[in-house]
Amino acid sequence: MKKELKYIIAVVFLSLSISYAQTVSYDIELSKPGSMGMLKVDVYNASIRVVGAMGGKAKITIIDKRKGKDKNYGPAEFYYEIIEDNNVVTILNRKRKKIDGLELEISIPQNFSINVSTYFGPKIEVEGIMGEVNVSGYSTDLSLTDLNNSVIANTNHGNVLARIDKFTDTRTYFISSYKGDIEIFLPNNVQATLFMDNGFGNYSSEFELTLDTSKQKNSSTDQVIRKINGGGNELKLINYFGEIIIRKAN
Amino acid sequence: MENKHILKYLLDKYYQGKTSFTEEALLSEIFTIESNLGEYEKYRSEFLYANLLKQKHTKRDFTLQKEQKNNLPKRSLLIKKVDRRWLQLAASVLLFISAFSIGRLSISPEETKKDELTELKEEVKTLRTIILTTMINQPLASDRIKAVQLAKEFSNIYDDQIVQLLVKYLNEDNNINVRLASIDVLTEFRRTAELENRLLESLLLQTSPIAQMEILQLIKNSKVIVSKEKLREFLNQGELDPYVVNTAENIIKSL
Numbered sequence: 014m015k016k017e018l019k020y021i022i023a024v025v026f027l028s029l030s031i032s033y034a035q036t037v038s039y040d041i042e043l044s045k046p047g048s049m050g051m052l053k054v055d056v057y058n059a060s061i062r063v064v065g066a067m068g069g070k071a072k073i074t075i076i077d078k079r080k081g082k083d084k085n086y087g088p089a090e091f092y093y094e095i096i097e098d099n100n101v102v103t104i105l106n107r108k109r110k111k112i113d114g115l116e117l118e119i120s121i122p123q124n125f126s127i128n129v130s131t132y133f134g135p136k137i138e139v140e141g142i143m144g145e146v147n148v149s150g151y152s153t154d155l156s157l158t159d160l161n162n163s164v165i166a167n168t169n170h171g172n173v174l175a176r177i178d179k180f181t182d183t184r185t186y187f188i189s190s191y192k193g194d195i196e197i198f199l200p201n202n203v204q205a206t207l208f209m210d211n212g213f214g215n216y217s218s219e220f221e222l223t224l225d226t227s228k229q230k231n232s233s234t235d236q237v238i239r240k241i242n243g244g245g246n247e248l249k250l251i252n253y254f255g256e257i258i259i260r261k262a263n
Numbered sequence: 264m265e266n267k268h269i270l271k272y273l274l275d276k277y278y279q280g281k282t283s284f285t286e287e288a289l290l291s292e293i294f295t296i297e298s299n300l301g302e303y304e305k306y307r308s309e310f311l312y313a314n315l316l317k318q319k320h321t322k323r324d325f326t327l328q329k330e331q332k333n334n335l336p337k338r339s340l341l342i343k344k345v346d347r348r349w350l351q352l353a354a355s356v357l358l359f360i361s362a363f364s365i366g367r368l369s370i371s372p373e374e375t376k377k378d379e380l381t382e383l384k385e386e387v388k389t390l391r392t393i394i395l396t397t398m399i400n401q402p403l404a405s406d407r408i409k410a411v412q413l414a415k416e417f418s419n420i421y422d423d424q425i426v427q428l429l430v431k432y433l434n435e436d437n438n439i440n441v442r443l444a445s446i447d448v449l450t451e452f453r454r455t456a457e458l459e460n461r462l463l464e465s466l467l468l469q470t471s472p473i474a475q476m477e478i479l480q481l482i483k484n485s486k487v488i489v490s491k492e493k494l495r496e497f498l499n500q501g502e503l504d505p506y507v508v509n510t511a512e513n514i515i516k517s518l
Contacts, residue, residue: 053402128402128403128404145404145405147403147404147438149439149440163403163405165404167438167473169473183275184405185404185405185409187444188440189439189443190473191472191473191504210477235480249444251443252473253473253506
């Protein structure tokens with residue numbers, strides 16, 4: 014009897030969890046499978062997770078974890094417009110309303126570049142993308158890993174964590190957060206010149222930082238310029254109230 | 264070297280697979296015309312195929328031109344059929360070739376021909392202006408940041424056309440970091456009352472506190488006196504970050 018009761022409780026919990034997190038997935042056929050492309054996401058709500066995957070397909074999953082009054086605004090999948098045109102996958106909001114508990118999980122080919130932004134979404138996570146990563150949010154934490162290309166990231170009140178696997182001279186690296194911390198991991202042998210502008214925060218580094226004596230100081234700006242391993246391509250980091258932490262990847 | 268910078272920029276973009284039709288044609292043209300490109304010589308062979316295709320259209324191919332002569336439509340019809348992109352390309356190529364000549368002139372015995380050099384520098388500036396104007400619509404923010412950074416080399420002189428374009432990026436780009444990059448470049452420009460006014464106008468359009476703070480810092484560190492009224496207008500907008508308000512009020516007090 015006890016065993017049966019356990020099964021019943023487990024089934025009830027399972028059905029509760031299904032109704033709690035409703036999930037809808039869409040497979041997106043690309044116009045040019047295998048070719049480079051672009052993901053554009055501009056939504057008002059939703060945590061967003063973007064993963065670079067092998068293969069020539071894109072998949073979008075909408076996870077609905079809304080509670081209370083937020084559940085009254087109709088099915089979550091009706092909130093988003095999804096378009097594929099010439100290997101550009103675009104996700105836009107139909108409703109511009111603050112709703113908590115929505116998540117977008119997006120799987121795209123690794124060789125795509127991404128341009129992802131959310132206003133109220135609490136988090137943007139990106140991993141395994143070989144193209145350019147361009148993300149922005151308002152109160153949004155940014156977690157970016159496996160970065161191999163240009164990184165342009167901005168948030169107003171969130172923290173930024175960026176793991177750059179490959180830092181090269183031809184890419185652009187520009188990360189900013191008004192009130193959040195910026196924690197950045199760089200390869201041990203990286204050669205970079207840091208341009209840091211953090212008015213009221215602090216910065217620390219696991220690398221030895223040296224002065225850049227070649228640059229003429231511009232009196233109009235308060236930025237600090239430091240070199241890692243002799244200097245190299247620019248890494249621009251701006252925040253006003255948070256910490257800037259530079260870490261070694263290994 | 265300005266020209267080297269442009270070539271490097273185009274090559275970087277090409278190998279990322281992000282160049283436009285016009286930019287690839289520009290690269291092809293450079294490798295056809297320029298005989299010694301030093302460290303960039305290794306890329307020449309890569310562009311041979313493009314050169315071969317292009318030869319069909321070049322004026323130097325007299326044979327082909329002769330053969331085609333009888334088949335040419337009337338002038339008015341020909342103009343109508345010309346793709347606008349080709350006209351833009353032709354203009355860009357001419358400017359780019361001129362820009363490239365600067366490097367050679369600067370090491371040639373004719374260095375004293377200052378007028379010619381000034382003229383060519385003006386053409387380089389025009390090319391930069393074209394790049395700034397056209398790149399504003401590029402989908403990747405890194406391209407737009409690179410375009411903005413190209414304007415840095417004109418910071419030693421105040422050029423209102425370049426400043427206007429930078430302010431356009433500052434006011435209209437949908438990416439905050441592109442806006443911040445344009446502020447960064449504007450800090451390098453000589454401070455004039457005109458520039459301060461443009462920055463004040465721009466301040467009224469910014470919604471991001473980080474962009475507002477960067478502009479206010481720029482105004483604060485400037486020795487040019489700015490309009491208190493504009494700053495008050497900005498403060499009256501409401502819903503500003505407390506520290507932004509504090510900084511703007513301190514600037515007003517110091518004026």
